[in-house]
Amino acid sequence: MTxxxxxxxxxxxxxTGQTxxxxxxxxxxxxxxxxxxxxxxxxxxxxxxxxxxxxxNYDETLESIEVAALNKRDKSHTAMIRILGFLESLQKGKAILPAIPPTPGTEIVKATKDDLGQIFGPENEEWIKIGGLLRNPEIDSLINLNKIVSRHLGILAMTGMGKSNLVTLLAKQIAELDGTVIIFDYHNDYSGLDFPKMNVIDAKINPRLLEADTLSDVLEIREGADIQQRVLRLAFTPEVKESANFWEALDSQVQYIGANPDRKEDRHSADRVQDKIxxxxxxSSEILDPDMSNPVALIxxxxxxxxxxxxxxxxxANVALAYYLQELLADRKAAVNAKGGKTKSKRSYRFNTPIFVIIEEAHxxxxxxxxxxxxxxxxxxxREGRKFGLGLCIVSQRPRDIEANVLSQMGSLAVMKIVQEDDQRQIASAAESISREFIGQLTSxxxxxxxxxxxxxxxPAIVHIDEMKGKKIGSDQDAVGEWxxxxxxEEVGAKSMKDLTRKDF
Ligand SMILES: Nc1ncnc2c1ncn2[C@@H]1O[C@H](COP(=O)(O)OP(=O)(O)OP(=O)(O)O)[C@@H](O)[C@H]1O
Ligand SMILES: [Mg+2]
Incomplete structure (x- = not known):
């Protein structure tokens, strides 16, 4: 159709097209x-x-509207059209731009499913459907899963625009393909989902496995409290780490250090550390568990x-995430090295196949x-996950607050509505392929x-993502309804109370 x-x-x-x-x-x-x-x-x-x-003026406007309605030539519809490449090469996954520009007078026609289907929805098991093209809705939009596991993904949008919906869609489909997904769920948005193959875990930290400075973070010892940190470091001995009763051993070791007659000034700090313990x-007894095995074993x-x-x-949460990320990377490294016969070390590993880790509230x-x-x-x-089959997905409503070096390592991006210019600028600098006009679209x-x-x-595609049916994730509270x-x-309660009173007396 022309x-x-x-x-x-x-x-x-x-x-430029005149249409x-x-x-x-x-x-x-x-x-x-x-x-x-x-x-x-x-x-x-x-x-x-x-x-x-x-x-x-107003009257002239009214007259002109009538004139405009009668004259077929009155309206001009002009479009700026970015050339993406020859159709044939794009269908084979390559973008080849024409060497010479299309001559004025060249016909512009509607793209059909036959034309675009192969480009946006290649028939290959690596590709999964996540929605349809926003302006050509009859055409499915698929994404290549292998690329996000090996080259990472950023999902960026203002709050309530559908980030978690996309996360759920991706995670569910990866699990259906027997892949391993880990969602670091900051707001407990996902535990209510109802899918097969789900494993909901309350994350825990085993304090014995930490370094002294991380333990100090977990105990919420103030960052500038140097003496308290020193006391904790001295008290956190290998014997304490291995003692049957961890907390008591740590507590008495802190007390012992505080009682050193040569360092009377430590006494007060040791008391503070004991309070913190x-x-x-x-x-935090639910989340700090010295008697658990390795927390990664729950995955x-x-x-x-x-x-x-x-x-x-x-x-x-920061300590827990750091711990999980560190362990997962070490695990995947061990697995890949063992498979490649590259190492003599016999570090055992748990995960035989690639893992996709999703971090909500990445900022x-x-x-x-x-x-x-x-x-x-x-x-x-x-930087390194690619080699070891450890993919990262960072999800955030504040891209401007995310470390630019990390954001720019995300090989793919899904960007939904974003109004703040700071955020748009950050995204533009992270993704070369996102043109200024595209960025301009984000507000609408x-x-x-x-x-x-x-x-x-x-x-690059502008799409509408499929809505995940099933239990709502992190949806807004219905305050008016609940009130x-x-x-x-309350009324029913008051009434039945009255009934009760009348009947009983
Ligand atoms: N693709 C979609 N199509 C239709 N509605 C959607 C879609 N994605 C999300 N929604 C609706 O928007 C609501 C908010 O979506 P979601 O929780 O995914 O947003 P979010 O970006 O994760 O928000 P937050 O920043 O608060 O975590 C959902 O409850 C759902 O009703
Ligand atoms: Mg969300």
């Missing part, structure tokens, strides 16, 4: 150039009216593992300009719409 024609000045990368209707931004079209069919993406769309272009034992291969860290303080764990243990390990996995996306760029797609129900209960 949509219009190329007009004005053309370039090999961009043309019979306004083309929506994000629509894919075909330019029937002499050299072959070219795929184009509408990046800008303008409609203007000759009669209404230069009106001076006492606090941690009572307040199951071939499952969707949900690690609930919602009971942790931020510092504890908390991988913050810009701040040192954090989890950040160190996330950055290391972002609706819930569930996303721009997909990077290695998991053959072409109404509570009031009803």
């Amino acid at each position: 949509l219009g024609f190329v007009i004005g000045e053309s370039k090999p990368t961009v043309v 019979s209707r306004s083309l929506p931004i994000g629509e894919y079209v075909i330019i029937n150039s002499k050299e072959g069919k070219i795929v184009g993406l509408v990046e800008k769309s303008v409609v203007s009216s000759a009669a209404l272009g230069d009106v001076k 006492d606090d941690a034992r009572h307040r 199951k291969e071939g499952r969707l593992n949900i690690l609930n860290v919602s009971e942790f303080t931020d510092r504890q 908390v764990f991988i913050p810009k300009n701040e040192d954090a243990k989890a950040k160190y390990w996330a950055a290391k996995i972002a 996306l609706n819930i569930g719409d996303a721009v997909l760029v990077g290695q998991w797609v053959n072409l 109404a129900v509570a009031k009803k209960f």
Whole structure:
């Protein structure tokens, strides 16, 4: 179906189209150039009216509207169309741009399912469906799973725009393929999901396995409290680590150090450390468990593992994430090296196949300009994970607060609605393939719409992600509804109380 024609000045990368209707931004079209069919993406769309272009007052506007309605030539629909490459080469997974620009007068036609199906939905088991093209909805949008496990993924959007929905969709499909997924669930959003192959775990920390400075984080010893940190470091001896009754052994060792007559000034700090140990034992007893085996043993291969860290303080969550990331990387390294016969070391490993780790609220764990243990390990996995089959997915509503070095290592991105310019700028600098016009689109996306760029797609795509049915994840609270129900209960309660009173007396 003819949509219009190329007009004005053309370039090999961009043309202007004059069309019979306004083309929506994000629509894919075909330019029937002499050299072959070219795929184009509408990046800008303008409609203007000759009669209404230069009106001076209200009455003239009314008249001009009538004139415009009668004149078929009044409206002009102009579109800026970015050239993505020859259709034939794109269907084979390669983008080849024309050497010479399409001549003005070249026909622009609607892209069909036959044209685009192979590009956005290759028939290959690596590719899974996550939605449809936003402006060509009859065409499915698929993504290459292998690319995100080996080259990582960023899911970025304002709150409530569909990040967790996409996470659930991906995680479920990976688990269905017998892959291992771990979601680091900061707000306990995912444990209510109802899928087969789910393994919900309350994340725990075994304090015996930590380093002294990490233990001090877990006990919430203040960062500047140097003497307290020193006391803890001295008290955290190998004997304490191995003693049957860990907390008591640690507590008495701290007391012993505080009683050193040569360092009377330590006494007060040792008391404070004892308080902290006492606090941690009572307040965090659910999550600090010196009697558990390795926390990583709770994770199951071939499952969707949900690690609930919602009971942790931020510092504890940071320690836990750092611990899991470090262990997972070491495990995968051992597995890959053993398979390749590269190592003589006999470090045993748990996971035989690649793992995909998803970090929600990534800006908390991988913050810009701040040192954090989890950040160190996330950055290391972002750089090295590829070799060992450990993929990272960072999910955030504040891309501007994420360490740029880590964000730029994400080989693929799904970006949903984002209004803040700081965030847009950060995304633009992280992803070269995301053009300025695309970024401009981010403000106008609706819930569930996303721009997909990077290695998991053959072409940048504006899509609508399928909504996951089933239990709602992290949905907004229905305050008004809950108040109404509570009031009803109160009324019913009061009434039955009256009935009761009347009957009984
Ligand atoms: N693809 C979609 N299609 C239709 N509705 C969607 C889609 N994705 C999400 N929604 C709706 O939007 C709501 C919020 O989605 P979701 O929890 O995924 O957002 P989020 O970006 O993770 O938010 P937060 O930043 O608060 O975690 C969902 O409860 C769902 O109703
Ligand atoms: Mg969410």
